[in-house]
Amino acid sequence: MDTSRLVRTSGTLAATAALLISAVVSGTASPAGAVAPARARETGSGAEGPNTSPALLDLLLTEERGTAAAPAATEPLPTVDDVANPLSPPPSATLKPLPAAVPAALRPYYRQKLRWHACSGKAARGFECTTLRAPLDYAAPRDGDVKLAVSRKKAGGSGRHLGSLLVNPGGPGGSAIGFLQEYAADNYPARVRDRYDMVAMDPRGVAASTPIKCLTDKEMDAYARVDQTPDDATEERRLIASYKKFAEGCATRSGKLLRHVSTVEAARDMDLLRAALGDDKLHYVGASYGTFLGATYAGLYPARVGRLVLDGALDPSLDSRRINRDQTAGFQTAFSSFARDCDGRDDCPLPGGPAVASARLKRFFDQLDRHPLATGKPRPLTESLATTGVISTMYDEAAWPLLRRALASAMEGDGGSLLKLSDAYYERDGRGHYTNLMAANSAVNCLDLPPAFTGAAGVRRALPDFVKASPALGTSFAWSALSCAYWPVPAVGRPHRIPARGAAPILVVGTTRDPATPYPWARGLASQLSSGRLLTYDGDGHTAYTRGSSCIDTAINSYLLTDHAPPASQRCS
Numbered sequence: 001m002d003t004s005r006l007v008r009t010s011g012t013l014a015a016t017a018a019l020l021i022s023a024v025v026s027g028t029a030s031p032a033g034a035v036a037p038a039r040a041r042e043t044g045s046g047a048e049g050p051n052t053s054p055a056l057l058d059l060l061l062t063e064e065r066g067t068a069a070a071p072a073a074t075e076p077l078p079t080v081d082d083v084a085n086p087l088s089p090p091p092s093a094t095l096k097p098l099p100a101a102v103p104a105a106l107r108p109y110y111r112q113k114l115r116w117h118a119c120s121g122k123a124a125r126g127f128e129c130t131t132l133r134a135p136l137d138y139a140a141p142r143d144g145d146v147k148l149a150v151s152r153k154k155a156g157g158s159g160r161h162l163g164s165l166l167v168n169p170g171g172p173g174g175s176a177i178g179f180l181q182e183y184a185a186d187n188y189p190a191r192v193r194d195r196y197d198m199v200a201m202d203p204r205g206v207a208a209s210t211p212i213k214c215l216t217d218k219e220m221d222a223y224a225r226v227d228q229t230p231d232d233a234t235e236e237r238r239l240i241a242s243y244k245k246f247a248e249g250c251a252t253r254s255g256k257l258l259r260h261v262s263t264v265e266a267a268r269d270m271d272l273l274r275a276a277l278g279d280d281k282l283h284y285v286g287a288s289y290g291t292f293l294g295a296t297y298a299g300l301y302p303a304r305v306g307r308l309v310l311d312g313a314l315d316p317s318l319d320s321r322r323i324n325r326d327q328t329a330g331f332q333t334a335f336s337s338f339a340r341d342c343d344g345r346d347d348c349p350l351p352g353g354p355a356v357a358s359a360r361l362k363r364f365f366d367q368l369d370r371h372p373l374a375t376g377k378p379r380p381l382t383e384s385l386a387t388t389g390v391i392s393t394m395y396d397e398a399a400w401p402l403l404r405r406a407l408a409s410a411m412e413g414d415g416g417s418l419l420k421l422s423d424a425y426y427e428r429d430g431r432g433h434y435t436n437l438m439a440a441n442s443a444v445n446c447l448d449l450p451p452a453f454t455g456a457a458g459v460r461r462a463l464p465d466f467v468k469a470s471p472a473l474g475t476s477f478a479w480s481a482l483s484c485a486y487w488p489v490p491a492v493g494r495p496h497r498i499p500a501r502g503a504a505p506i507l508v509v510g511t512t513r514d515p516a517t518p519y520p521w522a523r524g525l526a527s528q529l530s531s532g533r534l535l536t537y538d539g540d541g542h543t544a545y546t547r548g549s550s551c552i553d554t555a556i557n558s559y560l561l562t563d564h565a566p567p568a569s570q571r572c573s
Contacts, residue, residue, distance in 0.1 A: 093496035095299035095316075098268075105141045109133060110275045119151060124181050127151050132276055134204065134269045136260050146257065148269055149208035150201045151177045153185045157194025163306070164277045165196035165560070166270065168203070170288030170312070172263070173440035175207035176200035184285075187546055189557050196283065196560075201273055203293070205254075205261035206440045212261060214250040214439040217432050224426055225382045229369060229475045236456050239479060244486045250443060251488040259489050261440070262447045267296040274304065281306030281504075283560070287543045288312045288517055289444075291508070295498045295525060302503035307560050311509040312517040312543035315524035319495045320445075320452035321462070324481040325469060326518050331477075332358070332470035334394040334515035337540050341400055349408040361390070362472040364411065373415030381415025387476050389421035394515045395542040442483060448493040451484035458482075501530045505565040507556065511537045511544050533565045538573040549573070 102110050112133060119129040132148040135141035155161055167188075169179035180200035185193065202209040215223060223242055230236040250258055270293070274282045283306040286294035291310035298305050318326070339357035342348040350357035365383050372380035381389075389406065393399035406417035427435040453459050459478050466474035484491075500506070506529050510522025519536070526532035537544035537552050544552045551572030559565050 093494060095296065095496050095498045095500075097302055097500075097502075098300045100303065106135070106138070109135065109141070109272050112272070112276045114150070114276050116152075119181075124151070127153050127181055127185070132201065132269070132273055134272055136256060138265060138268055144256070146204045146210040146260070148201055148204060148210070148273070149177060150199065150273065151180055152197050152199040153180070153193075154197045155193065155195055157191070159195055161197075162195045162561070163197070163279045163281070163283055164199045164274075165192070166199050166201065166273070166282065166284045168200070168284070168286045168290035168293055170286070170290045171206070171437065171441055172203070172289045172293075172444035173206055173437040174289075175202055175435070175437075177202050177208055189546070189553060192557055192560055197277075199273075199277065201270070203261075203266040203440075203444075204269060205257060205436075205443055207435065207437075210257060211436045212250065212257060212439045212443045213253040213436060214246055214442070217428075217434055219245070219249065220426070220428070220434045220438070221379065221432070224388070224422070224428075225379070225385055227369065227382070228384045228387070228479050229365075230479065231369075240456065240482070240486070243483045246442070246483070247486045247488050250439060254439075254443070258443055259447070261443050262492055263293055263296050263444065264300070264493070266293055266444075267300055270297050271301055271304065279306075280304070283307045285309040285311065285545065285556075285560075287545070289314065291517070291525065292316060295500070295506075295529065298500035298503050298506060298529065299498040302500045305500065305503040305506065307504070307563060308506045309509065309545065309556055309559065310506065310525065311545045311556075312514055313508050313510055313522040313525040314517055315521040315528075317495050317497050317524060317528065318521070320449045320484070321481065323449075324452050324477060325462075325466060326521070327516060328466050328474050328477040329469040330518040331391055331394055331473055331515040333513050333518075334540065335361075335390075335470070335472070337397070337513055338394070338400050338403065341397070342404060345404070347401075347404050347408060349404060349411055358470075358472045364407075365472060368415075373410060373413060375414070375416040375419045377416070377419070379419065381410065381419050384476070385422040386410065386415065386418050387473065388425050389418035391473070391515075392421045392425035396547070397540040442487075446484035446487040447489060447491055449484075450491045450494065451487070452481035454485050456482065497528045498525075499528060499530045503529070503531045504563075505531045505533055505559075507535055507559050507565055508532050509535045509537065509544050509552070509556070511539055511541060513540045514542050516542045534569055535566055536569070536571040538571060544572075 114130045114132065116128040116130045119127040129149070129151045132150050133145045134148055136144045136146050152164070167180055167184050168176045177200045180198060184200070185198050188198065204210060205212040223246055226239055226242040227235050228239060230239050270282065281304055282297060282301070284294050284297070286309070291313040294308050294310050295316065298308060335358065336354035339350060339354040342357065343351050343353050350360050352360070365387060368381065368383040368386050372382045375381050390403065393403040402421070406421055409416070410418050427437045453462070459482050463475060463478050466478035468474070470477065508522050508526040508529065510519045512519045522534060526534035535552065535555055537549055539549065541547060545556050546553060549572050555566040555570060555572070
């Protein structure tokens with residue numbers, strides 16, 4: 001949901017951290033989500049004219065009494081600790097449910113019969129695959145379809161079958177099928193897998209479903225390394241040109257699809273899948289951005305909510321600028337935890353505690369800005385690539401030893417390990433091929449919310465606040481948040497609340513030192529949902545389920561298996 005080209009919210013990295021850690025230094029890391037069926041055919045290409053249909057989300061948002069004034073661009077932003085009690089009033093827009101009756105034009109989609117077949121590839125052995133059709137435009141179903149790739153692994157136990165459990169790792173842009181096949185189907189608790197068919201669908205625009213495409217692999221290399229901390233007008237123009245080229249590439253290569261990858265449309269696709277699977281209710285575990293997708297489903301279809309786990313929650317009432325600023329502070333919190341852990345270790349490259357470590361990291365980045373490091377490959381380590389490599393390890397504390405080694409090596413002149421971390425984050429493989437993660441990430445984010453900034457002047461005014469939030473990362477994060485300003489398709493969404501009145505209890509999970517989805521966001525979402533229950537993990541890293549806390553896992557397993565939600569405000573460590 002963030003609009004930054006740098007920071008994405010993705011449960012995939014957290015869930016597959018062990019795979020990355022074991023492989024990335026040796027250069028054999030497999031990008032998250034790499035195992036998936038063959039990609040679906042595109043719906044077309046070429047830039048399209050202005051969107052003449054009404055903004056989709058505006059059809060679903062209703063205004064409550066009063067209008068919330070948007071803060072001026074020059075106003076100071078609240079700190080991350082203020083998120084639960086914003087300085088400005090909450091947005092007046094509220095997501096309202098869709099009618100319970102299925103419109104006649106959509107009935108053929110709801111009556112689809114899925115044709116399952118064995119998935120191809122050794123890594124997908126034991127999984128079934130199929131394709132679901134959905135309308136490109138729900139307001140005009142006759143305008144064509146998108147193809148949605150679906151995979152499942154059937155329940156393996158002999159107990160009472162509880163239906164399908166849909167999983168989504170976040171992003172936006174993370175492959176749900178890759179997450180299922182590489183992680184969830186083996187690492188979710190056995191008693192959950194024994195009772196549910198484990199199911200994943202790549203959202204529209206993502207991976208094996210009809211994909212968003214923007215740049216060639218070589219163009220992505222240039223995009224990833226461009227300087228995100230411009231020091232003068234020339235470097236600003238170069239960065240803005242890279243954003244414009246990315247946006248133009250998306251318009252040229254993705255065509256009409258670029259206008260129809262909103263979270264609302266993806267949530268409507270999930271209801272088609274629920275019906276095709278034969279389930280009366282949707283059971284779902286969504287991580288990170290997947291919590292926004294799941295909450296949106298609950299807001300649109302509250303009567304069809306089964307057991308929903310929203311882990312690493314986003315707050316839909318926040319605007320893009322606030323989201324990016326909060327994430328900046330969140331990653332600084334995570335880096336401070338890393339620095340405290342690092343200090344005193346024999347292999348610590350940044351001793352001295354959080355403040356000293358932040359200053360030393362900033363000096364290291366400044367040096368890279370002037371003199372990129374050799375990596376043993378034709379691609380040197382630039383400041384931007386090094387920044388991405390560092391933040392990639394903030395998602396899971398299990399990656400901290402890897403960061404210590406990579407930073408130590410870079411400070412001795414070898415940038416190879418940090419480059420590999422950056423490549424893993426961008427899902428670039430050893431042959432130089434990128435998945436469409438970043439293309440889909442931008443397409444969804446820029447459609448869901450208006451841009452954080454509309455021009456360079458706004459970024460410059462906000463820089464002191466971002467740098468205050470994170471001395472080493474703030475400048476990069478602020479300029480990264482400019483990317484949606486040049487998007488070729490106007491946003492259809494805006495900040496809103498999701499009450500989902502009438503829904504069954506929904507479990508919202510927040511981690512106190514989560515970098516990508518700061519803990520106050522979980523409090524914010526849980527307070528909006530009329531049936532929200534907040535489960536807190538007092539710990540580090542992004543998301544909480546299946547990451548080592550028996551308290552968290554027991555509470556979530558019990559909810560999934562018995563429909564018994566934990567008591568309000570339960571806290572685990």
